Every structure is written in C-alpha cells, then in structure tokens.
Amino acid sequence: MNTTIAENQTPSVITSSDLLNHWQGHRSLTRRAIEAFPEKDFFEFSVGGMRPFAAMVKELLAIAAPGLRQIATGSTEELKEDLDQLNTKAAVLAAWDETTAEINQYWAQIPDEKFKEKIVTFGQYEGTVWSSIFYFIDNEIHHRAQGYVFLRALGIEPPYFWER
C-alpha cells in the first residue's frame, strides 16, 4: 500500500501551502502598489495607450476568487472584468481584501491530488489546475510590473519587489 503511494506520488517541488503563501505574498505587494497610486491616476493614468492600472486590477479580481472557486467547487464561472461599482481606490482595496479571504477559503478545499487534473477555466482556458493557478499568479506579476512603470512615470517610487 505504501509502495503504491510512493510510486504514484510525483516528487515534490513546492507544497500546496507554500504556493498559497507565495501567491498571497504577491497579492500583498500588489495591494501596496494600488495604495501607492494617487486616486485619480489609478483610474486614468497610463503609458503608451495601455489600460489604466485600475482596469488591470479589476481583471486580477475577476480571475482570482472566481477561478479558484471553479477549481475548488467545480462551479461554472464567467470572466466578469466589468466591475463598474469599484470606482474608488477604497472600494478596490476592500474587494482585494475580500478576495484574499476567499482565496484562503477555496484553497483549503483543493486536495493535493487535484493539482495535476485537467481543467478549462472560465469556459475557455485549457490547462491543469497547477498551470491555471500559475497563470493567475504570473498574470498578476505581469500587470503589477506594468503598474510599476506607470508609478515611475508619475515620479512615484513603487514598493520593493522583494518585500512580500
């Protein structure tokens, strides 16, 4: 019996709880990047015709909790980035903190063996559970870094990348 477990278990690189802490550490940094923006610039400023940082953050909010809810519960989720009610930094930060709690809640419902299962998130993105979660995290790092350039263009020093 134990032989079977050992043989079936792929070798570990990172544990589920380490990955959750890694993501929440990144999310804590993204929260500080949001806070660093002046209210108006968060919703309006951009470089090179890009979306303002608020629109990117709404995308991150649209992905994180709904994406994990699908993974944890098998629910059907739509990508709803059009979060018009989040029209102040305070409202966005409150939604960010709600998402933090929801991520912890759904994460606790994902058994370790599920990470290698195939999934189609938001009805269209094919991958495994782990690759989907990595995409959520990588996409957050990507857009936050774009927000960092916006902050620099505004003459504002962003939070240190390595402080989580």
Added chain:
Amino acid sequence: MNTTIAENQTPSVITSSDLLNHWQGHRSLTRRAIEAFPEKDFFEFSVGGMRPFAAMVKELLAIAAPGLRQIATGSTEELKEDLDQLNTKAAVLAAWDETTAEINQYWAQIPDEKFKEKIVTFGQYEGTVWSSIFYFIDNEIHHRAQGYVFLRALGIEPPYFWER
C-alpha cells in the same frame, strides 16, 4: 522503507520537469520580447527614468545560469550584471540561448529532495531552493512586463503574454 518515503514526501503540486518547462516557456517569451525591440531602443529607451530593457535582461542573464549553477553544484557565485560585452541584440540573444542550455544542464543535476533545502544565493539572498528559483522566474516576468510597457510606448505590439 517505502513507508518512510511516503511519509517524508510532501504532496506534489508541480513536478521538477513541469517547473523547468514553465520557466523555459517564460524565457522563450522574454526572448521574443527582446527581438521585438529596435536595436537602439533596446539599449537606450526607457520610461520614467528606469533602466533600458537591455540592462534588465543583463540582470536576468546574471541570475539564471549562475544561480542554478550554485543550486546544482554548490559553487560560490557573484551577481555580475555588468555584461559590457553584450552590446548588440545579437550578442544578448546568443547569451540567452547559451543560458537556455545551461539551465537544462544544471536542472538535471538537482535532485527532487533538494528543492526544500535552505540556500543563500549570490552570497546574500536567503531562501529555499524552490523559493530562489521562483524568485528568478517572478523577477523575469516582472522585468519583461516593464519591457512590454516600453514597447507600447514605442508604438510596438509586444508578443502575446499567454504564448510560451
């Protein structure tokens, strides 16, 4: 004996080879971002007083192969970002491709059980092997995304983020 293995093995979220492929996929995208820059702008253009993208890419080159060499072989490594000889895009891309091969070579020398070991990379950055490698990858995503904003500011469409 197998009981011991099963008990000691933390549950798997991602395998070592999946993580290598994930990183090399990101590196392939970063390579295309480098290619997208006009020669002069790669070395000179920036936004908000930031370093040009070439300087960021040299940082990535200074980290990737030397960092993995330390992890794989226990060598002592210094962070040498001052890669003056890489003064054309062609030279940078050649160094990028050499690094691709070196990463594969060193990765093959890292046994699975090593990922949870503690390490101090470049004589100063404390973490585990997995957290160090995740830092290398996250830092690449971060700087590449800043390069994406530079490309947009230059009126150039960056490669699709999701194509690896």
